[in-house]
Amino acid sequence: ANLTASAVTLEGFAAAFDAGMQIINYENWQAYGELTQTGLLGADVNGRLLKAAxxxxxxxxxxxxxxxDFTAELDALLAQYDALILPTLPQLPPKLADAENTVAFLNLTALVRPFNLSGHPAISVPLQTEQGQPVGLQIVAKRNADEYLCALAKYIVNAVQ
Structure with a gap:
């Protein structure tokens, strides 16, 4: 795509994932905790809600x-760079038959949840490995730069076709 890349590190990345899990657990319990009393939830969802309590x-x-802290770190980094580009998932996505154990795959959000926490717009561009397996390229931009993010994603998609 004729873009210049630099490797960078976000020191607060792992902590941001954990913080995102804490906040979503708390919010989910507050919003849906009463449903654990109904018997209408699947066992996996019910168990996760009870753990969130x-x-x-x-x-x-x-x-x-x-x-x-993570938002400030990311804002500072994006003041130096146009966007961050990283994988969407830390591994190849599971096959549908294997994905039923949702707790086993919580780590799949490890590279996206920190940006949900910070509020930075992110997009995943679907790609394939040389063997034809699905992968995603995640692009993250400055806050309130959604239009720029979409234009950059379109540019990259057109460049790799």
């Missing part, structure tokens, strides 16, 4: 500080 306000407060 253990998330404390102290953990959420700590996660909000991680969010602020």
């Amino acid at each position: 253990d998330t404390t306000l102290a953990q959420v407060k700590q996660a909000e500080q991680v969010r602020a």
